[in-house]
Amino acid sequence: MDSLALYILAVAGVGFTVGLTGVGGGSLMTPLLLLFGFPAPVAIGTDLLYAGVTKSSGVWFHHLKHHIKWRVVLLLAAGSLPMSLGLNLFVMDESFRSSEHFESLLTTTLGVMLVLTALVIVFQDRIQQRLNGDNCHAARRRFLVPREGFAQQHAGVITFAMGLLLGLAVTLSSVGAGAFGAAALFILYPRMKAVEIIGTDIAHAVPLTLVAGLGYLYNGLVDFTLLFSLLCGSLPGIWLGTYCGSMLPEKIMRGVLGVLLLGLGLNFSLGAVH
Numbered sequence: 001m002d003s004l005a006l007y008i009l010a011v012a013g014v015g016f017t018v019g020l021t022g023v024g025g026g027s028l029m030t031p032l033l034l035l036f037g038f039p040a041p042v043a044i045g046t047d048l049l050y051a052g053v054t055k056s057s058g059v060w061f062h063h064l065k066h067h068i069k070w071r072v073v074l075l076l077a078a079g080s081l082p083m084s085l086g087l088n089l090f091v092m093d094e095s096f097r098s099s100e101h102f103e104s105l106l107t108t109t110l111g112v113m114l115v116l117t118a119l120v121i122v123f124q125d126r127i128q129q130r131l132n133g134d135n136c137h138a139a140r141r142r143f144l145v146p147r148e149g150f151a152q153q154h155a156g157v158i159t160f161a162m163g164l165l166l167g168l169a170v171t172l173s174s175v176g177a178g179a180f181g182a183a184a185l186f187i188l189y190p191r192m193k194a195v196e197i198i199g200t201d202i203a204h205a206v207p208l209t210l211v212a213g214l215g216y217l218y219n220g221l222v223d224f225t226l227l228f229s230l231l232c233g234s235l236p237g238i239w240l241g242t243y244c245g246s247m248l249p250e251k252i253m254r255g256v257l258g259v260l261l262l263g264l265g266l267n268f269s270l271g272a273v274h
Contacts, residue, residue, distance in 0.1 A: 004225065004229055007226065007229035007233065008229050008233035011229060011233030011237065014029055014233075014237065015233060015234035015235065015237025015238040015240075015241060016237040016238070016241035016244075017237075017241060018238050027113075027117045027175045027178065029047045029230065029234075030043050030044055030047045030174045031110070033046070034268075038223070039103065040107050040110070041102070042223050042226070043174075044106060044172075044173060044216065045215075045217065045221040046213075046223050046226050046227050047230070048171075048209045048212045048213030049216075049222060050213075050230040051177070051205070052207075052213055053210075054234065054235070055209070058206075059203050062199030063203070067193075067199030067200075068200050069189075069196055069199075069200045070203070072159060072189065072200050073200055073203045075155075075156055075159040076159055076160075076162060077163060077204060077207060079160045079161065079162070079166075079167060080164065080166045080208045081207060081208065082167070083168055083171070084167045084171040084212045084215060085215065087167075087168070088171065088215025088216070088218065089215070092215070105172065107269075109169065109173040110175060110265075110268050111265045112173075113169050113175035113180065114261045114264050114265030115261075115265035115266060115269065116176075116265075117178075117179050117180050117261055117265075118258045118261035118265060119258075120180055120183040121258040121261065122255065122258040158188060162188065163204075166180075166181055166208065167208060167212075170208055171215070174209075177201070177204070177205035177208055177209060181201045181205065182201040185197045
């Protein structure tokens with residue numbers, strides 16, 4: 001019971017940070033669970049199911065507001081969902097899951113994705129300014145017009161390939177469906193509004209995290225007591241963080257968070273190598 005209360009309290013802190021900064025919980029939750037001593041497969045599998053459940057309501061909200069580009073979602077899912085299913089059914093067989101290389105693969109992938117997510121968080125404002133800022137027209141003329149032309153001609157292939165990459169990263173680390181996925185959409189679809197980027201990213205993240213999480217569940221790598229703790233602790237924390245968001249310096253918090261994720265990412269990736 002004491003451990004359960006500690007998990008709920010710690011997860012509430014993660015939820016508070018998510019509500020305050022808007023950064024997805026996967027990049028924070030899985031490292032926290034590893035620090036608590038949970039095996040990497042259990043931490044990742046449980047976090048994936050948690051993410052799928054908690055983000056589901058967001059899809060309905062964005063759908064009602066017409067913020068979701070369903071064609072983009074389908075293109076991403078066409079790559080990510082088969083990739084996730086394939087990893088869970090054919091790659092993560094019992095012999096591989098029992099080997100020493102399995103946990104090393106997961107922690108290394110987690111470390112790499114945390115580093116990428118940290119870079120996205122730190123440079124998010126610059127990315128958005130480049131695509132949506134006052135000098136947007138000049139930037140498009142100098143840098144983005146050739147890329148937009150290429151993307152328009154090969155949009156389906158590029159988005160499908162991005163889905164494959166996200167399916168691989170999210171299934172092996174639980175990280176990537178949030179900040180990293182949104183940044184990729186900002187770059188691939190610079191004409192989409194920010195709310196459409198967010199809505200589309202969430203609409204793709206829900207089925208991906210659910211499929212990946214159910215794959216871990218099928219392989220017996222989900223802790224239901226831990227899942228209950230995540231749900232009980234994070235939801236009140238997110239509400240409190242959202243409420244306090246206007247009273248605290250968000251940019252500073254995001255900067256600190258980016259540095260923290262960068263340190264965790266380097267620790268997990270380099271630690272797994274050694």
